Amino acid sequence: MSLKHAVLGLLADSPASGYDLMKLFNASLSNVWPATQSQVYGELTKLTTAGLAEVAAHGPRGRKEYAITDDGLAELRHWLVEVEPTGHPRHDGLLRIFFLGLVTPLEAQTYLLHQAERAARAHAELEHLDETAQWDEDMISVHGRIALEYGLRMSAFQEEWARWAAEEVTGAKARRASELARRRHEPGRPQDESGQERAGRTAGD
């Protein structure tokens, strides 16, 4: 449903051809709303039929430059602040977590640490993007920077969580707790030994 709004949003910034839009999608929206060429061209036709966009000019090689109409702008503004964003989209990374009991704790840990590194790499890339991009004053730059901050915080949070989860699945946390208890000559909590994962939370913090 929102490819429509992505296209309208880009057209609101400035008129563009399908070809231009593809470049914009790849340059600024690829992390947030990827789109393929065939989708974009199809959507432009639909928007035109619906009266939300129009062909404002014809150029060389059959170029059609589209512009947003008043109706299109109204629809976009409506969607922007009045339509509730969809909640949590499908998340196959998190789906895997539910089933991690099917592999060995070591494999699970390896997987999670790998994901932590992935998040760290993503974070570094975003930082690089933040430093190198020209943040000028047009709408998409100003607000794109806010979206980028989301990405930065998100990847940092994901890395932290994945490292925490890696400890959880191996029971490392629980083991550290009982290790500590042993050194102090205090009895470790008996449940912890068998059901480490369960106790992890209680013991650690």
Place this chain on the structure above:
Amino acid sequence: MSLKHAVLGLLADSPASGYDLMKLFNASLSNVWPATQSQVYGELTKLTTAGLAEVAAHGPRGRKEYAITDDGLAELRHWLVEVEPTGHPRHDGLLRIFFLGLVTPLEAQTYLLHQAERAARAHAELEHLDETAQWDEDMISVHGRIALEYGLRMSAFQEEWARWAAEEVTGAKARRASELARRRHEPGRPQDESGQERAGRTAGD
């Protein structure tokens, strides 16, 4: 592609009918991988044809109880740790951010604070779930708890970010900075010292 693995994962935990699976989807996976009834029944047929699941027993009212096969388990384990999770899925909430310049700063701020409250509510609900759910020792409980921790951290982060963004779009941060500068009888720098909102959208409005 991962509905398949969601179904296999649930079957790996215990044999179930399509009807049972729907309950499991709604109870434990709804936040992570929602599925509709027609999807589940269709998928079960496909999995059976592919030899990844089988009808292990027939019950009353035409009930077919499915079980995962060895091939299914192998496929699931493979997917679990060897297939890279898809990166960032489409995110219409974030897409909106790019276009927030099309509404007034006040509307943008209202929207963002509304989203912050939504995240806070989601967080509270997850906390409630955490407290009330029985976290027993079966795989899905143990690892479901880890997934829930993701949700808790995620919603906290989203709330913080939305509040931060709400300040950004109104230029409140920049205003506070120049206010501060004025009180100190120092000339207010037109740009904020963090450099985050770069000109344009700063104190002006």
Place this chain on the structure above:
DNA sequence: AGCATCATGTAATTTGTTACATGATTCC
């Protein structure tokens, strides 16, 4: 007898992915 629940399916539509197909213009 009647109602809630258990139980399975199909059909129509929308959205997204991948691949194919073609042609015009500019620049060197």
Place this chain on the structure above:
DNA sequence: GGAATCATGTAACAAATTACATGATGCT
């Protein structure tokens, strides 16, 4: 003249959503 780039489309397929359709069984 040839290559890069500009430019637009279609077709086949996969996945997800919504709505419809039907019937069996257990319980009170």
